[in-house]
Amino acid sequence: MLTVGIDIGTTSVCVLFADAAAGETVRVVSRDNDAELSGAHPWERLQDPERILEIVREQLRECSREWEAAAAVCVSCQMHGILYVDRRGSGVSPLYTWQDGRGDRRMPDGEITYAERLGAIAGRKLHSGYGLVTHFYNARNGLVPSDAASFCTIGDYVAMKLCGLSEPAIDPSNAAGFGLFSLEQLDFERKAVEAAGMDSSLLPRVVRDGGAIGRTPDGKTVVCAIGDNQASFLGAVSRPEGSLLVNVGTGSQISVYTDRCEKVAGLETRPFPGGGYLLVGAPLSGGKSYALLKRFFQETCRAFGAEAGDRDFYGRMNEMAGQALTEGIEPLAFDTRFYGSRRDPSALGGVAGLSPQTFTPGHFAAGVLAGMADELTEYFRLLPEPLRAKLESAIGAGNGMRRNPVLQRLLREWLGLPLRLAAVEEEAAFGAAKRAAAGAGLLPR
Known part of the structure; x- marks a missing residue:
């Protein structure tokens, strides 16, 4: 019996069938996410949700034989971003992604940003790109579509469309990424939303048990979509206790599982599907710095007139970085x-430390990789000592990690932990497939 994991990333969309x-893993199909839209402002980061949905449908049609044998499906997705839907469940806006910068725009009084103002109302630090920060900006500037009935993540939207629903449902792992979410109650802080002048009726329905939300027309169970960070942990880590996940893709994260709702300054606490939480440190740089x-x-x-098109730049950069080290x-x-x-x-x-000996392409490549490793290590040091002492190994995930042995070497040294790569390459999609099996009752939760 097969289950399907669909991972909707910022730059790619992956469909994976698992036993x-x-x-x-039985089959994997991956496509570039070519849904980017041009915004009216340089700080906007927008994508076309209908194009993303079509990419998913194209991939499922390509895998029609495996789809026939599948029993359940779950979507993992880029976190934080939102799109608006109407009462029929149709999208009425672009997807405002996690990279959107409107929350860092200054409010009309010029004193603080929209993210800072909403954070002051909520009593905590919030960041641009978080769904409710984006919505706060849109609400204050007349940008919420008049026919919007709710908003949701792109994963919720695709899951809703797969089973023909008209109302989105959201898992706590995604809902917490919007901000103004109670980690203890696993629900939105509706009073804070209203205090900020936002209509709480637009908030999507939270599915706390992470179970099924519906069925496809041909009878497959659709499980509530989950965040890609949590999906990667599910897919990469076989033993949650004692493992550190280090994920480097477009962005990067370190993630550690805890069965308690711990709140640590500088780290995010994110609900984990099936129970428990992840403590997460998430730099904005990651692979896009390289x-x-x-x-x-x-x-x-x-x-200088050299042909630069088809060269293996990353391979050569890694080679030069290794030589420099x-x-x-x-x-x-x-x-x-x-x-x-954040x-x-x-x-x-x-950059500091330049000398005639280090002013070379290889030392620049090594230096950027060291800077990426240093950001992750700083977050690692914020973990509570009792939790850090239990860690036995680090698991490397994401293409930015998997394809860069120099970065792996640096992290082994700086974290002081043995580091191995995850057994599967599409960790988030594989984690979503595992969640599909658990959410549909095919495997223990």
Whole structure:
């Protein structure tokens, strides 16, 4: 009996079929997420939800044979972002992704940002890109569609469409990413939402048990969508206690499971499907910092008339970085907050320690990787000592980790833990397939 995991990422969409009993991958189909839309402002990050839905449907049609044998499906998705739907369940807005910067815009009084104002009302720090920060900006600026009846994540939207519902439902793992969510009650803080001048009736229905929300027209159980961070943990980590997940994709995270609702300054506490929580440290940089350096090298080649199109830039960058580290020279001190940080959106990147010996492409590549590792290690040090002492190993996940042995080497040294790569490559999709099996009652929760 097969289950299906659908992972909707910022840059790709993956559909994975797994054998629920054996826990093995049967087929994987991945496509670029080409749904990006141009916004009216440079700080907007928008995608077309209908295009994303069509990509998913195309992939399922391609896997029609496996789909016939499937019993249940679950979607994991890029967290925090929202889109609006009407009373029929039709999308009436673009998807405002987790990278959208409207929450960092200053309010009309010019004193604080929208994220800061909402955070002051809620009594906690909130970040741009969080669903309710985005909605707060839209509500204050007349951007909420007049026919909007609710809003949800892109995963909730696809799950709703798969089973023909007209109202979205949301798992706590996704709902917490909106902000203004009670981790203890596993529900939105509706009084805080209303205090901020927002209509709480637009909040999606929270499904606390993480079970089925409906069935597809051909009878397959559709389980409530979950956040991609939690899905990656489910897919990559076989033993939650004692394991640290280090995920590097477009962004990056460290994640540790705890059975208690612990709140630690500088870390996020996220509900975990099936019970418990993840403590998460999430820099904004991740793999896109290394991609920024790649772009710099490509533009340099073009500027000097060299063909830069089909070269394996990442492979060569990794090779040069490894060579630079073997020289025994301390890596350049790169601050990789090129896109700001959750604590300080206005932060900028930088570099120190330049010398004639280190002013080379290889030392720049090694320095950026060291900066990425340093950001993750800083979050690791914030974990409570009793929890950190129980960690026996680190699991590496995400393409930015899997394809970069130099980054793996740095993290092994700096975390002081043995690090191995996850057994499956599409961790979030595999985790969603596991969640489908549990949510549909095919396996123990």
